[in-house]
Amino acid sequence: MQSIAPSELWLDTGIEDPQAERLYRAKYLADGVRGFDAITDAEIASFHDTGFLVVNEAFTPEEVQAALDGMMDLIDGVYPEFHGIQFEAKAKDLLPTMSPEQKQDVVRKLMSFVEYDSRMKAMSAHPALLSVISRMMGETPEIFQDMALIKPPLIGREKPWHQDIAFFALPGSATVVGVWIALDEALIVNGCMHVIAGSHLAGPIPHFQRRDWQICDSDVSEDVVAVPLKPGGCLFFHGLIHHGTPPSHSSLRRRAVQFHYKPASVAYTSEEERLALFGSEGKDVTC
Numbered sequence: 001m002q003s004i005a006p007s008e009l010w011l012d013t014g015i016e017d018p019q020a021e022r023l024y025r026a027k028y029l030a031d032g033v034r035g036f037d038a039i040t041d042a043e044i045a046s047f048h049d050t051g052f053l054v055v056n057e058a059f060t061p062e063e064v065q066a067a068l069d070g071m072m073d074l075i076d077g078v079y080p081e082f083h084g085i086q087f088e089a090k091a092k093d094l095l096p097t098m099s100p101e102q103k104q105d106v107v108r109k110l111m112s113f114v115e116y117d118s119r120m121k122a123m124s125a126h127p128a129l130l131s132v133i134s135r136m137m138g139e140t141p142e143i144f145q146d147m148a149l150i151k152p153p154l155i156g157r158e159k160p161w162h163q164d165i166a167f168f169a170l171p172g173s174a175t176v177v178g179v180w181i182a183l184d185e186a187l188i189v190n191g192c193m194h195v196i197a198g199s200h201l202a203g204p205i206p207h208f209q210r211r212d213w214q215i216c217d218s219d220v221s222e223d224v225v226a227v228p229l230k231p232g233g234c235l236f237f238h239g240l241i242h243h244g245t246p247p248s249h250s251s252l253r254r255r256a257v258q259f260h261y262k263p264a265s266v267a268y269t270s271e272e273e274r275l276a277l278f279g280s281e282g283k284d285v286t287c
Contacts, residue, residue: 051241176239216287
């Protein structure tokens with residue numbers, strides 16, 4: 001097992017606020033189709049209208065287990081050159097004494113791992129997955145970000161409401177597609193995804209550094225849709241849709257992987273252009 005010096009640790013620095021849980025009182029539960037083959041042109045049109053599409057049983061139990069095995073190897077240090085692990089700050093002093101099984105329950109995020117683990121790469125490059133994204137974009141998709149998102153049991157904090165393109169130096173008009181794949185059952189109680197249907201149509205809005213880089217709480221709609229998923233289910237979502245996840249109050253694990261794809265023809269912009277779209281400074285707005 002790889003040993004990580006405390007000075008080298010990547011720790012989550014987000015702020016917790018129990019009052020923010022009111023922002024996740026879902027009015028609706030998302031429904032979906034069963035399997036990639038069930039996605040018709042009507043589902044593609046619905047994705048563009050609502051900003052999201054749920055596909056249940058998208059991946060087989062064997063594919064899910066392979067991804068979980070890959071995740072454990074990444075956490076356990078099987079790949080010595082891989083350092084993209086973010087831990088919950090509360091666990092900093094405990095990490096040196098933890099077993100791999102215990103350590104996975106204090107990991108918040110893994111990043112940039114598909115070139116290290118072939119099982120994770122296979123999921124990100126699944127032919128049926130890429131075919132759906134190609135239909136959504138109208139051109140060839142190109143993966144540009146890979147993450148594993150983990151809500152550690154009982155201590156997994158909120159990910160505040162945000163738009164994903166706010167984090168990327170890409171044009172706000174680009175059809176960026178995120179894919180969130182459940183490896184454990186994702187429930188409201190352990191922090192499943194929540195979205196605001198149709199919110200992507202309003203375009204980029206200012207983000208603020210509060211509990212995280214986020215949409216102002218006062219700008220979050222009350223028309224919240226919760227997206228519970230069984231293992232192997234996935235959520236396609238537009239890069240501009242407002243979404244977030246509540247904290248976990250459950251002893252159940254909530255492990256997931258998330259990939260982002262852009263149209264291959266879309267070029268990156270600059271940090272200045274990104275902040276001109278999403279940064280609060282100079283916009284005469286407050287939060």
